[in-house]
Amino acid sequence: MPKVTYVQQDGTQTVLDLPAGTTVMRAAVAAGVRGIVAECGGNLMCATCHVYTGDGADGVFPGATDDEDELLDCTAEPRRDNSRLSCQLSLTDQVEQLVVHVPGAQT
Amino acid sequence: MTRGAGGNDAGGHGGVVVVGAGQAGVQVAESLREAGYDDPVILVGEEPRPPYQRPPLSKEYLAGKLPDAELALRGDRFYEDRGIRLLVGRRAVELDRSGRVLTLDDGTVLPYGHLVLATGARPRPLPVPGGRLEGVVGLRTLDDAQELCRRLESARDVVVIGAGFIGLEFAAACRAAGLNPVVLDIAEQVMGRAVSAPTAAHFAEQHGLRGTRLLMGTAPTELVGRDGRVTGVRTADGTTIPADLVVTGVGVLPNTELAALAGLDTDNGIVVDEYLATEDPHISAIGDCAAFPDPRGGGRIRLESVQNAADQARCLAARLTGAARPYDALPWFWSYQGDLRLQIAGLATGHDHTVVRKDERTQGLSVYCFRGSSLVAVESVNRPADHMAARRLLASGVTVTPEDVAGPEFSARAHMARATDSERRAPA
Ligand SMILES: Cc1cc2nc3c(=O)[nH]c(=O)nc-3n(C[C@H](O)[C@H](O)[C@H](O)COP(=O)(O)OP(=O)(O)OC[C@H]3O[C@@H](n4cnc5c(N)ncnc54)[C@H](O)[C@@H]3O)c2cc1C
Numbered sequence: 001m002p003k004v005t006y007v008q009q010d011g012t013q014t015v016l017d018l019p020a021g022t023t024v025m026r027a028a029v030a031a032g033v034r035g036i037v038a039e040c041g042g043n044l045m046c047a048t049c050h051v052y053t054g055d056g057a058d059g060v061f062p063g064a065t066d067d068e069d070e071l072l073d074c075t076a077e078p079r080r081d082n083s084r085l086s087c088q089l090s091l092t093d094q095v096e097q098l099v100v101h102v103p104g105a106q107t
Numbered sequence: 108m109t110r111g112a113g114g115n116d117a118g119g120h121g122g123v124v125v126v127g128a129g130q131a132g133v134q135v136a137e138s139l140r141e142a143g144y145d146d147p148v149i150l151v152g153e154e155p156r157p158p159y160q161r162p163p164l165s166k167e168y169l170a171g172k173l174p175d176a177e178l179a180l181r182g183d184r185f186y187e188d189r190g191i192r193l194l195v196g197r198r199a200v201e202l203d204r205s206g207r208v209l210t211l212d213d214g215t216v217l218p219y220g221h222l223v224l225a226t227g228a229r230p231r232p233l234p235v236p237g238g239r240l241e242g243v244v245g246l247r248t249l250d251d252a253q254e255l256c257r258r259l260e261s262a263r264d265v266v267v268i269g270a271g272f273i274g275l276e277f278a279a280a281c282r283a284a285g286l287n288p289v290v291l292d293i294a295e296q297v298m299g300r301a302v303s304a305p306t307a308a309h310f311a312e313q314h315g316l317r318g319t320r321l322l323m324g325t326a327p328t329e330l331v332g333r334d335g336r337v338t339g340v341r342t343a344d345g346t347t348i349p350a351d352l353v354v355t356g357v358g359v360l361p362n363t364e365l366a367a368l369a370g371l372d373t374d375n376g377i378v379v380d381e382y383l384a385t386e387d388p389h390i391s392a393i394g395d396c397a398a399f400p401d402p403r404g405g406g407r408i409r410l411e412s413v414q415n416a417a418d419q420a421r422c423l424a425a426r427l428t429g430a431a432r433p434y435d436a437l438p439w440f441w442s443y444q445g446d447l448r449l450q451i452a453g454l455a456t457g458h459d460h461t462v463v464r465k466d467e468r469t470q471g472l473s474v475y476c477f478r479g480s481s482l483v484a485v486e487s488v489n490r491p492a493d494h495m496a497a498r499r500l501l502a503s504g505v506t507v508t509p510e511d512v513a514g515p516e517f518s519a520r521a522h523m524a525r526a527t528d529s530e531r532r533a534p535a
Pocket residue numbers: 126127128129130131132151152153154161162163164165197198199200225226227228246247248273362365393394395396410411412413414416439440441442443
């Protein structure tokens with residue numbers, strides 16, 4: 001079962017054990033993780049589900065599509081090499097431990 | 108002082124009670140807790156289930172792509188973890204303003220320090236005979252969507268009345284289910300006055316190409332049936348279009364009854380000021396049910412969107428925790444109809460001029476709507492980056508002229524970057 005750790009800017013963490021099939025965004029919204037706004041419900045329309053991926057992300061997710069890439073240029077906090085939209089990060093059993101950092105602002 | 112700007116009147120006497128456990132109600136409860144509010148927060152909802160998202164109901168939910176559990180607005184433990192008392196399956200029926208108590212349909216009496224009306228809206232009934240036949244369905248709630256899913260399995264002839272967002276989204280979902288729906292509307296233009304003519308024309312053409320029959324300028328006069336079940340839609344020119352499923356999407360009516368019963372001012376919504384306060388300092392209204400002053404000078408408006416519900420909720424929570432500011436968020440909206448993804452930044456109402464930019468490579472399109480020489484809205488089809496940049500442009504007040512947009516190299520993003528850059532360089 002994938003285990004995802006959401007790290008806030010102030011260092012506080014939320015650790016969730018999640019079933020494969022959900023996304024990093026949906027799981028965060030369901031659990032009320034602060035800072036994942038996800039206003040469009042995962043439809044690649046809002047860029048308010050931005051995260052910086054950390055440990056455990058290498059090679060387990062497909063790369064960003066063109067649409068995601070364009071939206072990543074429009075996030076509230078600066079884009080970095082490890083920026084992703086969490087609604088596009090589907091958890092599979094390949095993901096064991098994943099750390100994502102939540103940016104300070106989404107809107 | 109502007110009424111309602113006094114800020115924190117939410118303490119004591121029962122804390123905050125929210126009527127309506129939808130997008131706006133859930134957000135105000137969450138934002139209150141996030142701001143450190145620690146008096147009771149009670150969320151009352153008429154629907155018999157925890158709060159859920161509506162947008163997917165006319166889209167991926169119908170396509171069977173989203174299980175019920177994923178529709179929830181928040182997880183099961185969310186409310187308990189935050190000390191938000193969620194009372195679902197109960198309707199608020201009476202509001203005593205002088206005693207500051209709310210009564211629910213099961214007799215529960217809830218005293219409040221501040222009352223938030225987030226009651227949403229309901230589908231406008233079809234103003235023609237036959238609207239109650241079996242097989243005629245509106246689309247607002249999960250119950251409606253579940254009924255539609257069931258009926259879509261066996262439906263053959265689907266007619267959609269109303270070529271608005273929900274009607275067209277539903278039509279696209281029908282096509283995905285292998286049906287060729289007929290959509291009719293009294294208006295000549297799809298999506299009414301919510302979008303500009305070029306955007307409407309683009310959608311009409313694309314829906315047609317994908318197999319939807321659009322009958323614009325066509326008024327339904329009667330729904331006909333046999334044994335209580337709908338069999339067709341009769342139109343003003345006397346023809347009858349066969350139908351075993353009729354979906355109505357002819358707009359909504361704001362749920363203002365509770366407010367009106369309590370003597371609050373209503374006018375196409377519960378009337379509030381720029382702080383989202385009603386005339387009663389202990390009562391506010393947000394979301395689909397609230398008629399508020401347009402911060403961009405368009406008079407009193409009422410909007411139906413997730414953005415409006417969520418941003419108004421945040422604004423109100425800030426006031427109730429001592430950080431009052433007028434509501435002035437830039438409206439934005441999305442709708443996707445099959446593979447056509449529409450996003451709107453700003454409000455196109457009252458525009459008098461458009462400049463269209465097409466992207467041949469992606470088949471995308473952005474329509475820039477101007478009132479006089481000022482940009483008031485940007486509608487984008489399959490151009491999410493244009494939309495995001497347009498939101499920044501409109502919110503920042505950076506000047507954009509029709510000539511700018513018509514220039515060969517124009518992009519909203521580059522324009523924004525240039526403008527903020529030159530501002531930064533300009534002497535203070
Ligand atoms: C099918 C559909 C598709 C949509 N698609 C989009 C989209 O793509 N993009 C977008 O931005 N917006 C979309 N919307 C609009 C968006 O869902 C609404 O604007 C939003 O839900 C408004 O939130 P609200 O909290 O004001 O109202 P609601 O979400 O309607 O919540 C109000 C709640 O209050 C309850 N209630 C009313 N009266 C009482 C009472 N007296 N006592 C107790 N409870 C009461 C109601 O039962 C309801 O559950 C869509 C709406 C629908 C129906």
